[in-house]
Amino acid sequence: MRDLGVxxxxxxxxxxxxxxxxxxxxxxxxxxxxxxxxxxxALVALALWGEDFxxxxxxxxxxxxxxxxxxxxGFLTAVLFALGLLLSVLTFTAVxxxxxxxxxxxxxxKVDRDVSPDGTxxxxxxxxxxxxxxxxxxxxxxxxxxxxxxxxxxxLGFVPVVGQTVVPVIGFxxxxxxxxxxxxxxxxxxxxxxxxxxxxxxxxxxxxxxxFGTPLGLAFLVPFVAVFLMPGAVAGATLMxxxxxxEETSGEDAGKPGKEEDVPS
Numbered sequence: 001m002r003d004l005g006v007x008x009x010x011x012x013x014x015x016x017x018x019x020x021x022x023x024x025x026x027x028x029x030x031x032x033x034x035x036x037x038x039x040x041x042a043l044v045a046l047a048l049w050g051e052d053f054x055x056x057x058x059x060x061x062x063x064x065x066x067x068x069x070x071x072x073x074g075f076l077t078a079v080l081f082a083l084g085l086l087l088s089v090l091t092f093t094a095v096x097x098x099x100x101x102x103x104x105x106x107x108x109x110k111v112d113r114d115v116s117p118d119g120t121x122x123x124x125x126x127x128x129x130x131x132x133x134x135x136x137x138x139x140x141x142x143x144x145x146x147x148x149x150x151x152x153x154x155x156l157g158f159v160p161v162v163g164q165t166v167v168p169v170i171g172f173x174x175x176x177x178x179x180x181x182x183x184x185x186x187x188x189x190x191x192x193x194x195x196x197x198x199x200x201x202x203x204x205x206x207x208x209x210x211x212f213g214t215p216l217g218l219a220f221l222v223p224f225v226a227v228f229l230m231p232g233a234v235a236g237a238t239l240m241x242x243x244x245x246x247e248e249t250s251g252e253d254a255g256k257p258g259k260e261e262d263v264p265s
Contacts, residue, residue, distance in 0.1 A: 001207060003208035003211055004207050004210060005211060006208055006211060007207070007209065007210065007211025007212035007213070008211045008212065008215060010212055010237075010239050010240040011216060011232075011236045012236070013235075013236055013239055014232040014235035014239060015229070015235075015236065016232075017111060017114070017232065017236075017239075018231045018232045019232075021110070024107050024235075027103050027107075027231075028100070028107055028230060028234065029227060029228065029230075030103065031096050031097075031100025031104070031230070032100070032228075032230040034099055035092060035096040036227050038095075039092060042084070043085065043088060046080070047081060050077050050080050050084075051073065051077045054073050054076045054077045054080060055073060058072070058073060061073060079154065082157075083150060085221075086150055086153070086171060086175070087147065087150050089217060089220050091146060092220060092226055093178075093179050093182040093183060093230075093233075094139040094142055094143050094146075095139075096226075097135065097183070098135060098136055098139050100230075101131065101135055104186050104231075104234045105186060105190070107234055107235060108121075108187050108190070108234055108235070108237075108238045109190070111234075111235045111238040111239065112187070112242070115239065115242070115250055116247075116248075116249070116250065117250045121190075122190050122191045123190060124190045124191075124192065135185070138185060138189070138195045139182065139185075141195060142182060145178070146174075149174050153167055153171050172218060173210055173214055175213070175214070175217035176209065176213030176214030176216065176217045177206070177209055177210065177213055178213075179213040179233075180216075180237065181198060181202055181209075183233050183234055183236075184198065184237045184238075184240060184244070186237065186238065187238040187241035188241050188245075191241075191245070193245075201244050202244070205244065208240070208243075208244075212236065212237070216229065216233055
């Protein structure tokens with residue numbers, strides 16, 4: 001259980017790091033803002049036309065007596081929106097990291113240099129197009145896994161009592177795991193750690209992962225919060241990746257104010 005607290009501390013250390021490096025924080029906000037606009041538009045569309053979709057998908061309920069058809073379709077509409085919200089939380093990080101790959105890669109490298117005893121950061125040695133391809137490929141694999149979990153939890157949500165108590169708790173832990181995987185991938189991909197190895201590494205310390213990702217997933221449910229926490233989340237995930245790989249990190253606070261460098265456009 002100690003790892004739960006350690007994971008939370010890494011999340012907080014990441015936020016402190018970007019607070020000390022204002023330029024990195026400012027550039028790191030841009031991808032999140034773009035993704036937020038896209039997701040907000042999708043959720044608004046789901047809220048506006050979700051009921052029409054449910055009505056179209058349940059023609060068998062047309063002949064039901066009142067009020068059962070309305071109650072049934074209203075329930076399905078609410079569940080559909082809840083599923084859309086869950087999937088948006090599960091996939092927000094993947095999409096944001098894909099859009100902001102150059103920004104977050106640069107930020108993660110600066111964290112590595114700042115806390116590394118020798119002031120260096122691992123480099124992938126790959127051209128930018130190759131890094132983007134690897135990131136997109138792995139993100140798609142994670143999104144598919146997240147969708148499978150989302151559909152499973154959606155189905156279990158219909159189970160009386162369990163669906164309204166246990167399933168939401170499981171959903172937050174699943175969300176925390178996938179959020180952490182996507183965030184640590186920025187640092188781990190630079191070190192040549194493949195997706196299967198990353199998943200095995202994270203599963204070996206699930207409580208650490210949950211301590212980092214679950215509070216972040218809960219915070220992401222609050223509008224706009226995800227945008228402001230993303231830069232610090234990437235920084236904290238870089239610190240945690242060093243821990244997972246057993247790399248030495250200098251300084252208890254994992255980083256001190258240093259010289260600012262420009263972020264590539």
